[in-house]
Amino acid sequence: MPATPLNTRLNIRYPLIQAPLAGAQGSALALAVSRAGGLGSLPAAALPPARLREEMQAMRGSGLPWNANFFCHAAPQPDAPRQAAWHALLKPYFDELGLDAAHIPSGPGRQPFDDEAAALVAEFRPPVVSFHFGLPAPQALERIKRAGAFVLSSATTVEEALWLQAHGADAIIAQGLEAGGHRGHFLSDDLTRQAGLFALLPQVVAAVRVPVIAAGGIATAAGVRAALALGAAGVQAGTAYLCADEAATSPLYRAALLAAAASGQAHTALTTLMTGRPARGLPNRLTRELGPLNPAAPAFPLAAPAAAWLRAAAEKQGRADFSFFWCGENASACRSAPAAHITQALAEGFAAAR
Template sequence: MAGASALALSVPGLSAPIVQAPMAGVQGAALAAAVSDAGALGSLPCAMLSGDALEAELKKLTELTSKPVNLNFFCHQPQEESEERYARWLELLSPFFREYGLSVEDLPVGAQREPFSEAVAEVVAPFRPAVVSFHFGLPEPGLLARVKSWGGQVWSSATTLEEAIWLQQNGADAVIVQGLEAGGHRGHFLKNDLEGQLPTRELLARCAAKMSLPLIAAGGIATPADVPAYRQGGAAGVQLGSAYLLAEEATTSPLHRQALSNERRCDTAITNLYTGRPARGIVTRLMSSLGLQHEAAPVFPLAANATGALRSAAEKVGDDTFTPLWCGENAEPRNASAASITREFINGWV
């Protein structure tokens, strides 16, 4: 297929177009480097890193591997939250604060996830990554042009055909087709709701019929045996996240690992309670108590200030109520080295 050939040629050094999904909070440079060294494309999630932390991770990455890597950033538009709505959110969570003996006065202030910016570009520029990927659209044209000047590719996630077409028209070199099964944050950006979003295979089919860019399928790809169907359906590559959550190099927390290791991993849902933006994870007590989507949840990423404080207290007593247990549908995470997991999926492609 033309798309598959183009993608393989434009990212040199890959044994197969297998992409490790960037997973903020459960990985660092070690996982990305191990995947790249094994012949796939490792990814480093960068949206939650300060400038100094980002530079440190990039230096570590270059020490660990000389193979191509993908750096992933958010490009959401920061929004202000009204005092009234935030007060309602805190009131909704007040029983939990009392349960864990916490005070709302102790909450952190401000966003914990920043969009891609000139300051971030300054840090990244010397490293000239092979791929820079974005979630929630693309950065403004000037920033996008700067990224392209480094000589690498620009990818971004689409959750609908309309978003895929928009990305193609606005400078993306490849599109990550994110189906409803995918774990973690939804990448939607043209609409704020989930209307019109589809399972991966159906979304891939629609995009393949209309798009001229390489498409990377993401969502519900649990085993190497799943891979051929996506290739035959028009994917130039596949992106895997949940398969790596139990990898030796992952920093997945003990509570998250425990949930992934039993049947709880089969019960996932999309919720906005943890960050203010819809994301798929294993169902927790918080989701069962408040409902999966709540209109009082503050705008992304401000909901995470309160849930993050509760998470810290709850995890100390072995409680994952406030732990975002991100995980995709049909997940079969492997308790193995990242290299062995990667080789399995490479074999599934070739």
């Protein structure tokens, strides 16, 4: 792989970033990808403080390049009537599983970037820090850059890419609509404004001066080649790693993905039913019976505690009826293999593009 501004700056062999997989990985997967020549990522927003500290220690102790990913959403104001309506909508499912809807546990959901997170970045000094849903406040961003971090953030439109460039992002992740997990949108929640990767990518490349990283539906070397042909300086892949040996994907999650791969096709849907914000994954009973983008779901992340409680109770019975298995539209490319093998297979796309 010849040297490029991106892999030279990030000290990686391939300009290939493993997308942070909240709920499906820890440091083991990130380290395996970094050892194989890519950039492993840690989903910091989904980890409780004590666990995050342990995982960041493991990453720093490796001496390898790595990325810490955080969310930049604004915490919503509690809305008691909407929350009550949400719980009422889910009550028949709670009753079916023998759960008392009066005792839904509280949960932190996804944590926005705050002073505590900024202090961890200053302490552990990840070489790369990436964000979803925009960027932190200027003072916090400056603190991150003083720690030596290269800053990435996701854009789902050209307008968001220009905003990120103007507000200090060192590179931009162009996230196509086919990507798994949460949409990275932050200027508008209108999904009609978001395009598939290969429509979005060349527009973003033409609009900005900083490097652009392609994300969404890239799970093969052919996808890597196509992204590079459209001007990407690198690629980000997440779904391709969900069944890696080092991933923490649950048995039910892994089985669902491998079944989709065996069939040669994977039906995915964007839904607000898990967290309150559109995210792509495999459909389930809730998306079929309530509609995937049901407006009753409270604002992100206030929908999560009730939905997660329902999911956990069903999974204890071996049922995936209410599970949300995040993945992109190219989930049929998932396979069980060491992360190093998956990284090398994707990296063939760089070699072919020389």
